[in-house]
Amino acid sequence: MKPRKQLIDAAVANGSIDRMNMLLSAAHLLNCEANCLVEEASDLMTENGLLLGDLKKLHNDFVRVADKYFKEFATLVTTDTAKMDLFSDLDGFDSAFREWAKVPNDWKPKDVPSNETDL
Structure with missing residues (x-):
């Protein structure tokens, strides 16, 4: 078995480390976006009394x-520049994704008059 340093040097030389970094960065952006969308949906479910039972658990x-995932990932982002780059990337990705998915960030619920007979 090759020593760890040799394995790392070989992965750097053949471009695998750069590819791995790009894949993990892209996956992290997707995880961040998915987390934001899930939280937005859960807020709506909570506001409308729909986050119940097994779904709530x-x-x-x-x-x-x-x-836990985001806390661990944060240990990898160590410089202020890297943190700002991450937030910038996430803002740009969020904007483009929401446009593509047709889920604008500025959505507001419709103002529906209450029906007093529903009380």
């Missing part, structure tokens, strides 16, 4: 795991 499980 599974959502809470998801949030705990996502928090």
